[in-house]
Amino acid sequence: MEVTxxxxxxxxxxxxxxxxEEKSVMVDVGGRRNIGxxxxxxxxxxxxxxxxxxxxxxxxxxxxxxxxxxxxxxxDAVVSVGKSDALFIxxxxxxxxxxxxxxxxxxxxxxxxxxxxxxxxxxxxxDRYLSEGDVIDCLGGLEVIDTPGHTPGHISLLSRExxxxxxxxxxxxxxxxxxxPFKDYTTDHEQARESVKKLAEYEFEIACFGHGPPILxxxxxxxxxxxxxx
Numbered sequence: 001m002e003v004t005x006x007x008x009x010x011x012x013x014x015x016x017x018x019x020x021e022e023k024s025v026m027v028d029v030g031g032r033r034n035i036g037x038x039x040x041x042x043x044x045x046x047x048x049x050x051x052x053x054x055x056x057x058x059x060x061x062x063x064x065x066x067x068x069x070x071x072x073x074x075x076d077a078v079v080s081v082g083k084s085d086a087l088f089i090x091x092x093x094x095x096x097x098x099x100x101x102x103x104x105x106x107x108x109x110x111x112x113x114x115x116x117x118x119x120x121x122x123x124x125x126x127d128r129y130l131s132e133g134d135v136i137d138c139l140g141g142l143e144v145i146d147t148p149g150h151t152p153g154h155i156s157l158l159s160r161e162x163x164x165x166x167x168x169x170x171x172x173x174x175x176x177x178x179x180x181p182f183k184d185y186t187t188d189h190e191q192a193r194e195s196v197k198k199l200a201e202y203e204f205e206i207a208c209f210g211h212g213p214p215i216l217x218x219x220x221x222x223x224x225x226x227x228x229x230x
Contacts (some may be wrong), residue, residue, distance in 0.1 A: 003164075006021060013031040014210045016030050025056060025136065025142075028064040029057065029068050030066060030067055032067050034067040035067045035071055050074075052077050054137075058168030061169070064168070065089055069123060079125070079126045082151075083131050086129055091124075099186075132145060136157065139159035139162050141159065147170045149190075150185070151187055154170060156168055170199060171199075171207075171209065172209060173207070180196070
């Protein structure tokens with residue numbers, strides 16, 4: 001799906017985005033076995049793995065960073081991650097288990113082998129540690145916004161020039177409805193709520209989510225309305 005000219009969304013375990021420019025950038029990369037599918041999808045938009053010069057990850061969860069190691073080897077791209085998630089992504093810190101708040105979370109805690117399979121992935125050493133105000137060279141300057149809560153180092157990314165925000169998993173967007181991320185996989189739910197309020201302070205038309213379709217018009221206003229319901 002072409003979200004805006006030069007920005008493409010691929011669906012998988014989560015959404016992955018490719019900014020096709022002279023130095024192409026990928027935002028979130030999917031599960032650990034996703035590289036073959038990404039290569040195929042890149043080919044469909046006239047791009048290749050070798051064209052990707054920077055890999056930006058919104059947070060450390062496996063469905064967003066799982067094939068980072070393989071992609072880094074295949075592309076020799078710079079790996080850019082939120083500073084507080086870096087140890088998880090490098091494989092130097094164990095991923096947090098589900099909190100067991102919901103029935104699904106409690107079930108997963110009783111299935112450790114399945115949990116390990118899904119949560120763990122080969123670590124990738126970051127090249128760049130991102131924090132508030134840093135800028136990625138694409139879409140006229142992609143500004144890093146710290147949005148912790150879902151994970152300690154979760155980040156969102158704002159292009160003021162394109163009026164577009166990469167939300168990551170700070171919010172989900174299913175069936176035309178916004179929702180908070182799953183409590184079982186959120187480190188600090190109250191902090192996550194504050195991060196959503198922070199996002200609404202910015203003005204942007206387009207919101208690109210880690211899960212669910214983009215909002216293509218009036219995105220920040222819709223997030224503001226959602227906050228009023230919390």
